Amino acid sequence: MKLGTQPALFAYTGGKPFDPAKPCFVFLHGAQHDHSVWILQSRYLAHHGYSVLTFDLPGHGASDGPALTSVEEIAAGVAAALAPLALDAVLLVGHSMGSLIALELARGIDAGVAGVALLATAAPMRVADALLDATRAAPDAAMQMINLWSHRAGIAPFAARPGNPGPGFNIVWSNLRLMQRIAQRNGAHVLANDFAACNNYRAGLEAAHALRAPALLVLGSADQMTPPRAAADLIAAIAQPKTVVTLAGTGHALMAENPDGVRAALLQFAQRVFASKPAVAMA
Amino acid sequence: MTAPRYPGFDTLALHAGQRPDPVTGARAVPIYASASFCFDDSDHAAALFNMERAGHVYSRISNPTVAVLEERVAALEQGVGAIATASGQAALHLALVTLMGAGAHVVASRALYGGSHNLLAYTLRRFGIETTFVNPRALDEWRAAIRPNTRLLFGETLGNPGLDVLDIPRVAALAHEHLLPLLVDATFTTPYLVQPFAHGADLIFHSATKFLGGHGVAIGGVLVDGGTFDWVGSDKFATLSAPYEGFHGMNFSEESTVAPFLLRARREGLRDFGACMSAHTAFLILQGLETLPLRMARHVENTRKVVAYLAAHAQVASIQYPELPDHPDHALAAALLPRGCGAVFSFNLKGARAAGRKFVESLQVFSHLANVGDAKSLVIHPASTTHFRVPDHELAAAGITQGMIRLSIGLEDVDDLIDDLARALKAAQKTS
Numbered sequence: 001m002k003l004g005t006q007p008a009l010f011a012y013t014g015g016k017p018f019d020p021a022k023p024c025f026v027f028l029h030g031a032q033h034d035h036s037v038w039i040l041q042s043r044y045l046a047h048h049g050y051s052v053l054t055f056d057l058p059g060h061g062a063s064d065g066p067a068l069t070s071v072e073e074i075a076a077g078v079a080a081a082l083a084p085l086a087l088d089a090v091l092l093v094g095h096s097m098g099s100l101i102a103l104e105l106a107r108g109i110d111a112g113v114a115g116v117a118l119l120a121t122a123a124p125m126r127v128a129d130a131l132l133d134a135t136r137a138a139p140d141a142a143m144q145m146i147n148l149w150s151h152r153a154g155i156a157p158f159a160a161r162p163g164n165p166g167p168g169f170n171i172v173w174s175n176l177r178l179m180q181r182i183a184q185r186n187g188a189h190v191l192a193n194d195f196a197a198c199n200n201y202r203a204g205l206e207a208a209h210a211l212r213a214p215a216l217l218v219l220g221s222a223d224q225m226t227p228p229r230a231a232a233d234l235i236a237a238i239a240q241p242k243t244v245v246t247l248a249g250t251g252h253a254l255m256a257e258n259p260d261g262v263r264a265a266l267l268q269f270a271q272r273v274f275a276s277k278p279a280v281a282m283a
Numbered sequence: 284m285t286a287p288r289y290p291g292f293d294t295l296a297l298h299a300g301q302r303p304d305p306v307t308g309a310r311a312v313p314i315y316a317s318a319s320f321c322f323d324d325s326d327h328a329a330a331l332f333n334m335e336r337a338g339h340v341y342s343r344i345s346n347p348t349v350a351v352l353e354e355r356v357a358a359l360e361q362g363v364g365a366i367a368t369a370s371g372q373a374a375l376h377l378a379l380v381t382l383m384g385a386g387a388h389v390v391a392s393r394a395l396y397g398g399s400h401n402l403l404a405y406t407l408r409r410f411g412i413e414t415t416f417v418n419p420r421a422l423d424e425w426r427a428a429i430r431p432n433t434r435l436l437f438g439e440t441l442g443n444p445g446l447d448v449l450d451i452p453r454v455a456a457l458a459h460e461h462l463l464p465l466l467v468d469a470t471f472t473t474p475y476l477v478q479p480f481a482h483g484a485d486l487i488f489h490s491a492t493k494f495l496g497g498h499g500v501a502i503g504g505v506l507v508d509g510g511t512f513d514w515v516g517s518d519k520f521a522t523l524s525a526p527y528e529g530f531h532g533m534n535f536s537e538e539s540t541v542a543p544f545l546l547r548a549r550r551e552g553l554r555d556f557g558a559c560m561s562a563h564t565a566f567l568i569l570q571g572l573e574t575l576p577l578r579m580a581r582h583v584e585n586t587r588k589v590v591a592y593l594a595a596h597a598q599v600a601s602i603q604y605p606e607l608p609d610h611p612d613h614a615l616a617a618a619l620l621p622r623g624c625g626a627v628f629s630f631n632l633k634g635a636r637a638a639g640r641k642f643v644e645s646l647q648v649f650s651h652l653a654n655v656g657d658a659k660s661l662v663i664h665p666a667s668t669t670h671f672r673v674p675d676h677e678l679a680a681a682g683i684t685q686g687m688i689r690l691s692i693g694l695e696d697v698d699d700l701i702d703d704l705a706r707a708l709k710a711a712q713k714t715s
Contacts, residue, residue, distance in 0.1 A: 012537055015333075036540040043538075044335035048326075061540065062515075148287040155290050158299040158358050159351075162337040165539060167350035168549065169364035170299075170357040172289070177363050177510035177541040185513065224287075259337060 003053070004081030007065025010035070011081075012054040014046020023114070023274040024087050025266075027054040028078065028105075030096030030120070031194030032143070032179040034061030037095065039165050040259040041266055049279025050270065055081070057101070059186050059193075067190040071097070071201040075104035082109055089114040089277060091270055095255065096120045096226065097198045103207040115273035117216040117266060120223055120252050122230035123204025123237070127195050135192040139183060142191060147176040152222040152251035164256040171256040208237040215242040216269040218262060220250035243269065292359065292475070293576045300354030314566045315347040333531070334538070334550070344553055348562035352569050356495070356505045359474040359575075360487055363510030363542045366549055367503060367565055371470060371490025372398050373558035374504030378466055378486055380556065381548040382520060383434040385411025390428040390435070392419035392449065393680055394442025397669040399468065403437075418680075419447045420611065425454060429461050434519060436463055440479060440619075441471040444629045444665050444689045445682035446603050448612035448619060455483025462517040470494070470656070471625045475579040480509035482619065486544070493656025494626075497571035497578050501564045506548065510541035523547055529555075578658065578694060583623030585700065586692040592701050593630055598708045600686075602630035626692040627655045629665070631684055632711060639664055639686050642711035648695060648703040660693035660700055 001018055002008045011018075012035040025045055027038045035042075035054040042054040058077040059067030068074045078101065082090070089112040094102030099121035106113045134142035151157035151172055160171045182190055208215075215238045219228040228246055235244060245265045250258040270279070290298070301312050320339040322328035330336040339345050353365040368374040379389070379402075391403055393416040403414040417424035419438050429436075436458040438449040451467065458465040464485035469477070473494045479487050489495055491503040514523040515536050523543040526532040530550055535543035553559055571578075590604045605616035605624040616624050632638050643651050649662040653669060663669065666685050670678060678684075692700065 015531070015533060015538070034540055036538070039538055040335065040337060043333075044330060047330070047333060047335055145287065148289065153287070155294065155298045156302065158290065158295060159302045159354065161302070163350065163354075164337060165334065165542075165546070166337045166549070167339060167345040167347070168353035168357070168366060169542065169545070170354055170362065173357065173361050174363040174510060174541055180511075181513070181541055185516070263336075 004077075004084070006080065007058050007063060007077065009058060009064070009077065009081040010056040010062035012042060012052070014043045014052040014054070016046045018053065019051050020085055020087060022049060022051040023270070023277045023279060024051040024053060024090045025270070026078075026082070026090045026092050027052065028092065028094040028098030028101045029055070029057060029060070030098050031198060032146070032182050032191050034178065034182060036178065037255055041255060041263045044263055045266070045270070048267070053082070059190060060182060061185070067186060067193045069193050069197060071100045071104050071197050072203075074197065075101045075108055078105055079109045082111060087111040089274070091115045091117065091273060093117040093266065094119065094121075096252065097125070097194055100125060100198060100201050100204055103204055103211075106213070107207055107210050113213045114277075115214045115216065115269060116211060117218065117269055118234070119218040119254050119262065120220060120226050121217060121234060122226040123208060123234040124202060125198040125204070125226065127199040132192070132195055132199060135195045139188050139191045143176065143179045143183070147172065147179065149224040150175055150252045152220075152249060152257060153224060156249065157251065157253075157257060160257050162260065164259050171253065175253055175256065205233060205237040208234050209239055211238055211240050214240050214273050216265060217242065217244045218254060218265050219244065219246045220252060220254050220257070221246050221248050222250055223252045225252040295355065295358045296575050297573050299358035300351040312348060312351050312566060312569050314562050316562050318342050334533070342562065343557055343559045344549060346562050346565070349560050349565040352560070352565040352572070353505065355569065355572060356474075356489070357507055360507045361478060361480055361509070362487065362507040364545045365505050365507040366545060366553065367491070367505050367560035369504070369558040369560055370502050371488065371492060371504035372402065374488040374506040375399055375402060375468070377506055377548055377552045377556065377558065378488060379407065379412065379435070381522065381544060381552050382464070383412060386432060387412050387434045388430050388432045389414040389437055390425055390433055391416055392438035392442060392447070393417060394419050394445050394447045394682065395439060396443040396468065397673060401672060419449055422450070422453055422457060425457055429463070433461070433463060435466055437466045437468075439468040439471065440477055441605070441625055441627070443471065444627070444669070444687065446605055446610070446612075446624065446628055447682070448605050448615045448624075450615055451479055451482040451484055451619065455485070459483070462519060464512045471627055472620065473575060473579055475576055476622050476625060477620055480511060485509050485512040491568045492654070494579065494582070495572055495575065496568040497575070497656065497658050498567070499654055499657040499659070501567040503560050503564045503568050508542055508545045512544070514543055527551070579622075581694050582626035582692060585694065585697045586623070586626045586628065588697045589690070589692050589700055589704065590628065592704065596708060598633050598712055600631040600633045602628070604628040627689065629687050629689045631686050632688060634686075634711065634714065636685055637714045638711040639688055641714045642688065642707045645707035645710035646703055647706070648699055649690070655689075655691035657691060658694045660695060661691040663689050665689050
């Protein structure tokens with residue numbers, strides 16, 4: 001479905017019509033990605049009593065508009081798309097760049113925030129100058145580097161289990177093709193925009209401290225982009241109840257490398273934070 | 284610290300798709316000879332059926348042993364995924380019926396394997412899918428054949444049996460100019476010799492019976508999706524970009540940005556047509572795949588020596604191998620196939636048809652049979668076997684003569700192969 005007008009954003013609803021009466025997940029992808037990185041988690045939750053809005057961020061995938069250049073602008077775009085729905089409470093879930101957007105969104109939307117789940121995260125999320133330069137000057141090579149660092153090192157990601165989105169798929173080349181597709185469809189500048197937005201966002205710790213809802217942090221023990229130690233300051237800044245789940249042997253691409261681990265962590269968190277508005281029993 | 288890099292081709296050929304069995308510690312890929320797989324509970328069952336969780340339900344749709352093969356070939360081809368099928372023919376059929384139905388049209392190279400030609404020229408025409416065959420070297424013919432209802436361009440990396448080298452970059456560019464995908468049969472080359480996705484192809488299939496397995500003990504195919512084609516942007520593939528009533532209104536392009544083709548091929552094509560690969564077959568093909576790099580290098584090394592011998596032999600009228608300077612695709616082959624042009628080629632004997640028959644029957648090391656890509660050397664006479672249903676004028680158009688002999692060079696000591704050929708050539712000479 002498309003939400004909002006300036007820009008209109010595409011949101012995957014999990015293979016079911018969106019129902020605003022159900023407790024709602026809002027999924028926010030990372031740099032040079034789109035909604036499809038969340039497919040197993042969002043489809044499962046949509047069929048287990050929740051509503052899901054799995055966004056393509058502005059200028060990504062099927063969403064309109066240019067790719068925005070700051071986390072604040074992206075969060076404002078998502079907030080504008082959500083506003084007409086007048087949701088009671090949402091659970092914001094963000095991966096990597098999306099986790100920064102979730103932090104910023106948590107203090108910028110009218111809807112109540114039941115919880116915030118931050119996956120593969122760090123604040124600040126500094127990007128090496130060499131990589132930032134590469135995203136501008138040599139985006140194809142930069143995507144190859146990013147793809148390598150997005151997965152656990154070595155051969156393991158070439159035998160990911162249980163597979164994503166199912167058996168027979170290769171998560172490493174799928175991630176590369178997705179980044180290439182975003183570049184092809186939305187423009188070569190998106191990569192540089194996204195990584196600069198991550199690098200330039202300075203309000204992460206402040207936003208984390210300002211959270212008014214419980215937080216879940218899902219980290220990958222083998223994450224080469226945002227290793228668990230990089231989340232330490234962020235975890236410390238969160239004053240609300242917080243849960244840290246570290247998935248063993250999992251790299252930055254948590255949802256693809258360990259779809260069941262991510263799903264289980266999100267489901268458990270949702271059951272807790274939506275306790276006053278439980279999931280609707282499956283029809 | 285070394286710079287980050289992907290595992291190399293040889294490593295992927297051995298390890299991709301598999302890690303030691305977590306329960307038993309088995310290092311080799313176990314054969315999961317099980318038709319179906321237990322659910323943890325009712326919710327797990329429903330989630331698997333509805334694509335909410337990844338896993339195995341029933342071996343017609345997916346199987347743990349078969350998935351290793353699929354993921355290994357996908358890793359080697361740099362594809363987003365793969366589906367293993369009962370045969371190479373089944374892989375081609377699965378690709379076609381996932382993309383199109385009655386009223387659609389294919390533009391295909393004229394230099395195809397006879398089985399592919401039969402499927403396109405006769406069988407699918409009965410189901411309303413038409414094919415125009417073109418000279419694979421003539422880009423203008425490809426272009427002129429494209430119609431509004433065309434849904435696919437299709438060729439072989441090395442045409443069978445004339446070894447026409449498909450100009451993948453140019454044919455792919457033409458296809459993409461018309462918002463169409465290019466499907467490539469890469470059976471003769473394998474990912475060791477060329478990776479068609481890197482040159483612009485969108486879909487690849489293999490007869491895994493040939494070089495991927497390499498031992499000639501199992502029939503199988505593999506269909507690989509490069510994840511490169513924009514099915515939504517093309518607006519010609521409603522099967523991939525519109526809700527599918529046959530799977531609860533699923534829109535495969537929403538489920539996967541880069542792999543809607545594979546999702547539909549598995550969830551509809553394998554489910555409904557059922558041409559799946561067995562776990563036993565996948566295991567056998569995996570045994571061969573582990574040594575693909577070593578075997579292909581030796582295949583090419585032996586082939587070059589045999590080609591050189593035959594090219595200089597007085598009884599040989601002509602020989603078609605793209606590494607020879609007089610082959611029409613010599614320059615293209617050098618660009619696309621720097622590691623070699625495979626181990627299957629054809630040549631024409633001097634003399635009448637009887638000479639060819641005598642030659643084939645006189646060989647001792649070479650086996651006379653209908654297959655290629657075996658570790659053992661093979662020989663066949665295409666006009667009377669693989670292409671016997673093809674009319675004479677179409678044979679001629681495909682560059683196949685009555686006296687053509689096709690060889691598949693194996694891994695034997697090359698001196699023994701050359702001695703065998705020498706004896707047979709001498710015997711054939713006596714008939715003229």
